[in-house]
Amino acid sequence: MIEAVNLNKSFITPRGRIDVLKDFSFSIENGAFVGITGKSGAGKSTLLSIIAGLQKPDSGSLVINGTDLLSLDDKNLSLFRNQNIGFVSQEQSFLENFTVLDNVRLPAFLGNKKVDDGTAKTITERANQLLGSLGIAHLAQNYPNTLSGGENHRVLIARALINNPAIILADEPTDSVDLEQTQSIIKIFRGLANEGKTILIASHDTEALKLCDSEIKI
Template sequence: MSLLQTIDIRRNYGKLPVLKGINLSIEPGEVVSIVGASGAGKTTLLQILGTLDRPDSGELQIAGQNVFGLNDRQLAQFRNERIGFVFQFNNLLPEFTALENVCLPGFIVGKDERTVRQRATELLELLGLRDRVSHLPSQLSGGEQQRVAVARALINQPAIVFADEPSGNLDSHNAQELHQLFFKLRDEFGQTLVIVTHNEQLADLADRKLIIRDGMMFS
């Protein structure tokens, strides 16, 4: 059974059709990259797959749940519990330490504080940040900040992680390290990842590379 499946997803902005019937199936443990020219609909699709936006028509199932059958409150809860996000700009809260930033999604869903802090610490150690847990984002390098963001995305053990240009703000060395990290997460934890990227090296490393062109999907 597919972990994620879309059926004829369509999205218009005014009279402009951006997504013209996207059918997509992603299996557990897959790393899938999505590429395409600017304006092709990549970010719009990612926002819909991540339940941050609703399509005009079509269906999205994640882990057996028809997510757009949920109301806004239920959908927000599902998103917090089952979906992780990594963005180009890491969106870390500057007044919180690395550990506190990672813990936040766990606290939001009401998990036990001690358990959340323990898992956050383990994730940061796994990602090579053992000595950075008490540092503020301003005290971290760009690569370290993005690894904190990856740990935050994983804190609630999501079914799937969506990454939007995750290495777009990094130099080549840190970008390569981040790319390797994604595949380590797949290999060691069976994590499913969907990555929107302009980085052809990262896109080609994925199990599958999908191309959006004129609002349609091609393999």
């Protein structure tokens, strides 16, 4: 379960202080598929980043499956995120000198203290399976800068799923893809939710939001 109480987050800009989240509270059960909606600049991406532990709120509390995220130091927060949360950002943050396959495998290697040949093989098999499920298995040995925006977005989704996280956060996951690919991506998320994983997507895509169980409006 994700439980947030009175989250506040503001930013100081040349225009002055902007309150993005103000006393924002919500509760999400495990296995829910939730859409986060709101106009551009309302704070959807900020909220996902806070849940992922990539940003801290100014105040409030955030508990995920019994763990108080705001009480963790940076090391334990990174470990918790690696083991429990898959994050699909809008920014295509790749290691450009790594192949698609290597980029997808990386979080799994980072999450294992000791990687032997058997572990590496298992990680590689899972990475290839994920790439196949997203229709980009043929791009495994390509480099990110040779892919289209939509292809790179699907690589990000595969990377987010590599550690089989309990929670998947996706910021505009169907951006830069066509309707057929949108339906394919949302079908994957829907299946993961049916398996008991918690899915949160920030989206303006009405087709994607139709398949969510509920919506949180910011």
